[in-house]
Amino acid sequence: MAADGYLTGKLLIASPAIGDPRFDRALIYICDHDDEHAMGIAINNPVEDLRLPTLFEQLGIESDIRLPDQAVLKGGPVDGDRGFVLHTPDFAHENATLRVSGNICLTATRDVLDAMASDHPPQKAVLALGYAGWGPGQLEDELQASVWLVADPEEALIFDDHFDDKWERALHQIGVNPAHLSAVSGHA
Numbered sequence: 001m002a003a004d005g006y007l008t009g010k011l012l013i014a015s016p017a018i019g020d021p022r023f024d025r026a027l028i029y030i031c032d033h034d035d036e037h038a039m040g041i042a043i044n045n046p047v048e049d050l051r052l053p054t055l056f057e058q059l060g061i062e063s064d065i066r067l068p069d070q071a072v073l074k075g076g077p078v079d080g081d082r083g084f085v086l087h088t089p090d091f092a093h094e095n096a097t098l099r100v101s102g103n104i105c106l107t108a109t110r111d112v113l114d115a116m117a118s119d120h121p122p123q124k125a126v127l128a129l130g131y132a133g134w135g136p137g138q139l140e141d142e143l144q145a146s147v148w149l150v151a152d153p154e155e156a157l158i159f160d161d162h163f164d165d166k167w168e169r170a171l172h173q174i175g176v177n178p179a180h181l182s183a184v185s186g187h188a
Contacts, residue, residue, distance in 0.1 A: 006033040006034060007030045007033045007038065007139070007150060008030055008031065008032055008033045008100060008101070009030065009100050009101030009104070009153075010029075010030050010150050010151065010152065010153070011027060011028070011029055011030070011150070011151045011152065011153035011157065011170060012026070012027070012028040012029075012030060012040065012148045012149070012150060013026075013027055013148065013149040013150075013151055013167065013170045013171060013174070014026040014027070014028075014147065014148060014167070015146060015147050015148065015149060015181055016181050017145070017146055017147050018147040018148075019147070022077050023042075023132075025044070025167040026042050026044065026045065026132075026167075027042065027043050027044045027157065027166055027167055027170050028040040028041065028042050028043070028076070028132050029041050029043050029086065029100075029104070029153055029158055031084075031086075031098065031100050031106045031131075032098070032100075033139065035136060036135075036136050037133065037134060037135060037136065038133065038134040038138070038139040039131055039132070039133050039134075040076070040131065040132045040133075041073070041075040041076065041084055041086055041106070041128045041131055041132070042073060042074060042075050042076050042128065042132060043073065043086070043126065043128075043157065043158050043166070044073075044163050044166040044167060045073055045074040045163070046071035046072065046073055046074070046163055047071065047072045047073065047074050047129065050071070050072045051069055051070065051071060051072065052067050052068060052069065052070045052071075052072060052116075052127060053067045053069060055072050055127070056113070056116075056117060059113070061110075061113050061114065061117050062117065063117035063118075064117060064118050064119045065117065065118070065119050065121070067116070067117065070126070070161055071161060071163070072127050072128070072129060073126060073127065073128035073129070074128065074129060074130060075128030075129055075130040075131045075132070076128075076130045076131040076132030076133065077130060077132065078130055078131050078132065078133045079130050079131060080129055080130035081129065081130075082108065082129065082130065082131075083108065083113065083127055083128070083129055084106060084107075084108045084127070084128050084129075084130075084131055085106070085107050085108070085112045085113070085116070085122075085125050085126070085127050085128075086100075086104060086105070086106055086125065086126050086128070086158055086159075087104075087105050087106075087107065087112060087122035087124060087125035087126075088103055088104070088105070088122050088123045088124045088125070089103060089104075089105050090122050090123050091105070091107070091112060091115045091121070091122040091125075092105060092107075093107060093109060093111040093112065096108070096109040096111060096112075097112075101153075103155060104153075104155075104158060112125070113127075124155070124159040125159075126158065126159055149171070149174065149176065151170060151173055151174045154173060157169060157170055157173075
């Protein structure tokens, strides 16, 4: 945890003990965390058969460039029809962009989609539908129950499209061998 006890800008790695199939092997980038709530975007769960160009076409967003053929992610079970874009700070909208950490921002307005379709898109961006959310004390309870491991995120984990092994890579990043994890948590 950060010095203030909050996890904004951290990566949650689901342990096998999570017990919720929606978060099995999930990686969630925490965008906001305080006493009242926590909010994050799952970064390793692509929507089946939905790519960025298709979504932009469905939304009627015209593109000045050829959009990258990248996956759209399932950001979490809350507000699944709303888009959230994690991106580099070379795009920012004064009242809509949240600077989460040094090189990662979050924008949830059409402005970022228009920028992604322009000839000056953010250097890196990933679009997710929905988010993961927790009420007061809920995330802290889950951390005490050992259902999440916490890590400092590597930019590649957030933005790359190697979804099949992101969970394992995140575990290796913190020195954990996935084969040594158990679905049963214990208390000393």
